[in-house]
Amino acid sequence: MRLLEALAAGDSSTRLTAALTAGTHPESGFVDPLVERCAIEPDFFVRDMLTWALTRHPSEITVPKLLAELRSERAQARSQALHTLSKIGDPNSWPAITRSLLHDADDEVARSAWRAAVVLVPDRQKERLAAELATQFGRGDREVRLSLSRALVTLGDVVEPALRTAMASYDPTVRAHARATERLLRDPDAGFDLAVDEARRVVALGPDREEKTAC
Structure with missing residues (x-):
């Protein structure tokens, strides 16, 4: 009971220690309070520890709670x-990673959905997932776009058809984001900002220059 009360303490270090303890000594009675705390915990490091604590409990208990x-x-x-x-x-x-989550209006939810999707997707559905994720090209700020690019790159070469489609878009922002992602796919060590800058220069030069660069 003291541990559960500590999860709601005003001091973040106390909450962090409580989450650590819950993961170090897992008990089925901790799962509900841990999941409930995840929904409202303001501190990033505590949230990360809550996640770790939940991974220490049997998945047959935690997964249904998380899906809810x-x-x-x-x-x-x-x-x-x-x-x-x-x-x-x-x-x-995997079936719980719905299209509505991948397109969630909240950027943090969408980013989390993209990361979860590329981890959980069966091999036979990777190309379909890539096509769905590619519809989000041009969304959000730098961090959102970087998350989408990383998710797509994680899927590997199956993303190439989706990238080609996006690079033919009428929207220059979509084309630039897709081209930057293609650069990262070919060269994972390339920096995202450099890839974006290069993509923007190519797009700004017009379709003829883009075609020559792609050859």
């Missing part, structure tokens, strides 16, 4: 549940 959180109206609950599911890596969670 995906239907929460609270964005943080959805985002943190997706993050934790990606760390657990139970392939049975």
